[in-house]
Amino acid sequence: MARPLVSNYGNTTSDHYPVVTRYDISYLTKPVDVQNFTAKANPSNVELNWVTTHEINSKYFIVERSADNRSFIAIDTIAGQKDTRVQTSYKTFDNKPLKGKSWYRLKQLSLDSSISYSPVQEVKWKSCIKVLVLGKWITIELCGLGDGKGEIQIIDIRGRICKTIPLNSFKGYSNIRFNSNLPLGIYFIRIVRPGDVDAEQVFIPYN
Numbered sequence: 001m002a003r004p005l006v007s008n009y010g011n012t013t014s015d016h017y018p019v020v021t022r023y024d025i026s027y028l029t030k031p032v033d034v035q036n037f038t039a040k041a042n043p044s045n046v047e048l049n050w051v052t053t054h055e056i057n058s059k060y061f062i063v064e065r066s067a068d069n070r071s072f073i074a075i076d077t078i079a080g081q082k083d084t085r086v087q088t089s090y091k092t093f094d095n096k097p098l099k100g101k102s103w104y105r106l107k108q109l110s111l112d113s114s115i116s117y118s119p120v121q122e123v124k125w126k127s128c129i130k131v132l133v134l135g136k137w138i139t140i141e142l143c144g145l146g147d148g149k150g151e152i153q154i155i156d157i158r159g160r161i162c163k164t165i166p167l168n169s170f171k172g173y174s175n176i177r178f179n180s181n182l183p184l185g186i187y188f189i190r191i192v193r194p195g196d197v198d199a200e201q202v203f204i205p206y207n
Contacts, residue, residue, distance in 0.1 A: 031056035032080070032108050032116065039104040039121040043128045044143045046094040048076075050106055050118065055081045055088065057111040063092060069103040069120065082111070097125045099196065131189055131200045136181060138202070140189065142174040150193035152176065157186050167191065180204055 037050040048063055058080030064072035076092050094104075102125065106118035130141040140152065154163040162182055168174075180187075182204050191198040 031110060031114075032058045034106060034108060034116075034118055037106045037118040037121065039123045041097070041123050041125040042093075044095075046097045046102075046104070046123055046125055047091070048094065048104060048106075049089070049091050051090070052081070052084075052088045054085050056083055058082055058084075059109045059111050061090065062107040062109070063094070064105050064107055065094060065098070066103040066105075066120075067098055069122075072103075072105060074107075080108070097123070099126055100124065127198065129191060129198050129200060131202055133202050133204060136179055136204060137177065138180050138189070138204075139175065139177045140191075142176070142191070150191065153190040153192060154180060154182065155188045155190055157188075162187070167193070 032055045033053040035051045035053060038048070040047045040049075050061075052058070059082075060080050061078045062074050063076040063078070065075050066072040075094055078090055078092060081088055101122060103120050103122050105120045108116045108118075128141075128143045132139040132141075138154075150167040152165040152167050153161050155161050163180065165176070165178055167176070184205055186201065186203055189200045189202055
Protein backbone atom coordinates (compact mmCIF):
# COMPACT_ATOMS: atom_id res chain seq x y z
CA MET A 1 0.00 0.00 0.00
CA ALA A 2 2.95 2.36 0.55
CA ARG A 3 4.38 2.21 -3.04
CA PRO A 4 1.69 4.48 -4.64
CA LEU A 5 2.11 7.00 -1.83
CA VAL A 6 5.93 7.34 -1.77
CA SER A 7 7.91 8.75 -4.71
CA ASN A 8 11.09 6.85 -5.70
CA TYR A 9 9.86 4.01 -3.46
CA GLY A 10 12.26 1.43 -4.97
CA ASN A 11 15.43 3.49 -4.26
CA THR A 12 14.75 4.50 -0.69
CA THR A 13 15.86 2.63 2.40
CA SER A 14 13.53 4.35 4.89
CA ASP A 15 11.27 2.07 6.89
CA HIS A 16 8.91 4.91 7.87
CA TYR A 17 6.29 4.47 5.23
CA PRO A 18 2.65 5.55 5.60
CA VAL A 19 0.25 2.73 6.40
CA VAL A 20 -3.34 2.78 5.19
CA THR A 21 -5.81 0.98 7.48
CA ARG A 22 -9.52 0.63 6.79
CA TYR A 23 -12.02 0.39 9.67
CA ASP A 24 -15.74 -0.29 9.47
CA ILE A 25 -17.15 2.48 11.67
CA SER A 26 -20.80 1.72 10.91
CA TYR A 27 -20.92 -0.32 14.13
CA LEU A 28 -19.88 2.78 16.08
CA THR A 29 -22.63 4.99 14.63
CA LYS A 30 -25.34 2.40 15.36
CA PRO A 31 -24.10 -0.10 17.99
CA VAL A 32 -27.43 -2.00 18.10
CA ASP A 33 -29.24 -2.13 14.78
CA VAL A 34 -32.89 -3.09 15.40
CA GLN A 35 -34.93 -3.93 12.33
CA ASN A 36 -38.51 -4.97 11.69
CA PHE A 37 -40.09 -4.55 15.12
CA THR A 38 -43.64 -5.83 14.61
CA ALA A 39 -46.72 -6.43 16.76
CA LYS A 40 -49.37 -8.87 15.53
CA ALA A 41 -52.74 -9.65 17.10
CA ASN A 42 -53.39 -13.38 17.58
CA PRO A 43 -56.64 -14.90 18.90
CA SER A 44 -55.29 -15.20 22.47
CA ASN A 45 -52.31 -12.81 22.58
CA VAL A 46 -50.22 -10.22 20.77
CA GLU A 47 -47.03 -11.52 19.15
CA LEU A 48 -43.97 -9.25 19.08
CA ASN A 49 -40.96 -9.83 16.83
CA TRP A 50 -37.77 -7.97 15.98
CA VAL A 51 -34.37 -8.59 14.44
CA THR A 52 -30.92 -7.12 15.09
CA THR A 53 -28.27 -7.18 12.36
CA HIS A 54 -25.53 -6.71 14.97
CA GLU A 55 -25.19 -5.77 18.64
CA ILE A 56 -22.37 -4.00 20.48
CA ASN A 57 -22.61 -3.59 24.27
CA SER A 58 -26.24 -4.67 24.10
CA LYS A 59 -27.69 -5.17 27.60
CA TYR A 60 -31.39 -5.91 27.14
CA PHE A 61 -34.61 -5.03 25.34
CA ILE A 62 -37.80 -3.88 27.05
CA VAL A 63 -41.17 -4.29 25.32
CA GLU A 64 -43.49 -1.47 26.33
CA ARG A 65 -47.25 -1.08 25.83
CA SER A 66 -49.58 1.91 25.93
CA ALA A 67 -53.33 2.31 26.01
CA ASP A 68 -53.21 5.89 24.67
CA ASN A 69 -49.94 6.11 22.66
CA ARG A 70 -48.56 8.49 25.29
CA SER A 71 -47.84 6.66 28.55
CA PHE A 72 -45.98 3.37 28.14
CA ILE A 73 -45.41 0.59 30.66
CA ALA A 74 -42.97 -2.32 30.47
CA ILE A 75 -44.53 -5.75 29.88
CA ASP A 76 -41.44 -7.88 29.19
CA THR A 77 -37.62 -7.77 29.31
CA ILE A 78 -35.37 -9.79 27.00
CA ALA A 79 -31.59 -10.08 27.45
CA GLY A 80 -29.45 -8.81 24.57
CA GLN A 81 -26.46 -10.59 22.99
CA LYS A 82 -23.90 -8.12 24.41
CA ASP A 83 -21.56 -8.34 21.38
CA THR A 84 -22.35 -10.08 18.12
CA ARG A 85 -21.88 -9.37 14.42
CA VAL A 86 -24.50 -11.85 13.25
CA GLN A 87 -28.25 -11.43 12.83
CA THR A 88 -30.37 -12.32 15.86
CA SER A 89 -34.13 -12.85 15.91
CA TYR A 90 -36.29 -12.18 18.97
CA LYS A 91 -39.88 -13.10 19.82
CA THR A 92 -42.12 -12.62 22.83
CA PHE A 93 -45.86 -12.46 23.57
CA ASP A 94 -48.23 -10.19 25.43
CA ASN A 95 -50.50 -12.82 26.98
CA LYS A 96 -52.77 -10.24 28.62
CA PRO A 97 -53.37 -7.74 25.83
CA LEU A 98 -55.68 -4.77 26.15
CA LYS A 99 -59.01 -4.97 24.42
CA GLY A 100 -59.30 -2.58 21.49
CA LYS A 101 -56.40 -0.45 20.32
CA SER A 102 -53.01 -0.48 22.00
CA TRP A 103 -49.53 0.61 21.05
CA TYR A 104 -46.19 -1.18 21.43
CA ARG A 105 -42.60 -0.03 21.22
CA LEU A 106 -39.19 -1.54 21.89
CA LYS A 107 -36.78 0.11 24.31
CA GLN A 108 -33.12 -0.91 23.93
CA LEU A 109 -30.59 -0.40 26.72
CA SER A 110 -26.83 -0.71 26.28
CA LEU A 111 -24.13 -1.52 28.82
CA ASP A 112 -23.12 2.16 28.85
CA SER A 113 -26.73 3.07 29.88
CA SER A 114 -27.59 4.62 26.50
CA ILE A 115 -31.19 4.12 25.36
CA SER A 116 -32.91 3.95 21.99
CA TYR A 117 -36.50 3.30 20.91
CA SER A 118 -38.11 1.57 17.96
CA PRO A 119 -41.00 3.06 15.98
CA VAL A 120 -44.37 2.53 17.70
CA GLN A 121 -46.64 -0.25 16.40
CA GLU A 122 -50.44 -0.07 16.70
CA VAL A 123 -52.52 -3.20 17.31
CA LYS A 124 -56.27 -3.75 17.54
CA TRP A 125 -57.10 -6.83 19.60
CA LYS A 126 -60.30 -8.46 20.81
CA SER A 127 -61.05 -11.73 22.52
CA CYS A 128 -62.58 -14.31 20.21
CA ILE A 129 -66.05 -15.70 20.81
CA LYS A 130 -67.65 -18.24 18.50
CA VAL A 131 -71.21 -19.48 19.00
CA LEU A 132 -72.58 -22.63 17.33
CA VAL A 133 -76.27 -23.53 17.65
CA LEU A 134 -77.38 -27.09 16.81
CA GLY A 135 -81.02 -27.55 17.74
CA LYS A 136 -81.29 -26.46 21.34
CA TRP A 137 -77.65 -27.27 22.02
CA ILE A 138 -75.33 -24.25 22.14
CA THR A 139 -71.54 -24.48 21.94
CA ILE A 140 -69.46 -21.43 22.85
CA GLU A 141 -65.76 -21.28 22.04
CA LEU A 142 -63.79 -18.68 23.99
CA CYS A 143 -60.18 -17.62 23.72
CA GLY A 144 -58.08 -14.80 25.08
CA LEU A 145 -60.35 -14.01 28.04
CA GLY A 146 -57.62 -14.27 30.67
CA ASP A 147 -58.10 -15.48 34.23
CA GLY A 148 -61.16 -14.75 36.31
CA LYS A 149 -64.80 -15.66 36.82
CA GLY A 150 -67.92 -14.42 35.09
CA GLU A 151 -71.11 -15.74 33.59
CA ILE A 152 -72.93 -16.47 30.36
CA GLN A 153 -76.37 -14.91 30.04
CA ILE A 154 -79.01 -15.81 27.46
CA ILE A 155 -81.32 -12.83 26.90
CA ASP A 156 -84.50 -12.69 24.83
CA ILE A 157 -85.46 -9.83 22.53
CA ARG A 158 -87.38 -8.16 25.38
CA GLY A 159 -84.19 -7.91 27.42
CA ARG A 160 -85.12 -10.61 29.94
CA ILE A 161 -82.37 -12.93 31.18
CA CYS A 162 -83.70 -16.41 30.42
CA LYS A 163 -80.70 -18.47 31.50
CA THR A 164 -77.45 -17.91 33.38
CA ILE A 165 -74.40 -20.19 33.31
CA PRO A 166 -71.33 -19.66 35.56
CA LEU A 167 -68.15 -19.03 33.60
CA ASN A 168 -64.53 -19.67 34.58
CA SER A 169 -62.40 -18.17 31.83
CA PHE A 170 -58.86 -19.43 31.39
CA LYS A 171 -55.81 -18.42 29.41
CA GLY A 172 -55.85 -19.90 25.97
CA TYR A 173 -59.01 -21.76 24.93
CA SER A 174 -62.33 -22.80 26.55
CA ASN A 175 -65.22 -24.78 25.06
CA ILE A 176 -68.63 -24.65 26.76
CA ARG A 177 -71.64 -26.73 25.62
CA PHE A 178 -75.12 -26.67 27.14
CA ASN A 179 -78.79 -27.25 26.36
CA SER A 180 -80.61 -23.94 26.12
CA ASN A 181 -84.05 -25.54 26.63
CA LEU A 182 -85.66 -22.41 25.23
CA PRO A 183 -88.47 -21.90 22.70
CA LEU A 184 -87.85 -20.85 19.12
CA GLY A 185 -86.68 -17.29 18.77
CA ILE A 186 -83.87 -14.75 18.56
CA TYR A 187 -81.67 -14.42 21.62
CA PHE A 188 -78.51 -12.66 22.70
CA ILE A 189 -75.69 -14.54 24.37
CA ARG A 190 -73.83 -12.17 26.66
CA ILE A 191 -70.41 -13.03 28.12
CA VAL A 192 -69.89 -11.03 31.30
CA ARG A 193 -66.54 -10.70 33.08
CA PRO A 194 -65.27 -8.08 35.52
CA GLY A 195 -64.86 -4.87 33.53
CA ASP A 196 -65.81 -6.42 30.17
CA VAL A 197 -68.88 -7.62 28.25
CA ASP A 198 -69.25 -9.32 24.84
CA ALA A 199 -72.49 -10.27 23.11
CA GLU A 200 -73.55 -12.40 20.14
CA GLN A 201 -76.98 -12.71 18.55
CA VAL A 202 -78.25 -16.26 17.86
CA PHE A 203 -81.40 -17.94 16.57
CA ILE A 204 -82.62 -20.96 18.51
CA PRO A 205 -84.86 -23.27 16.44
CA TYR A 206 -87.15 -26.06 17.46
CA ASN A 207 -85.58 -29.40 18.28
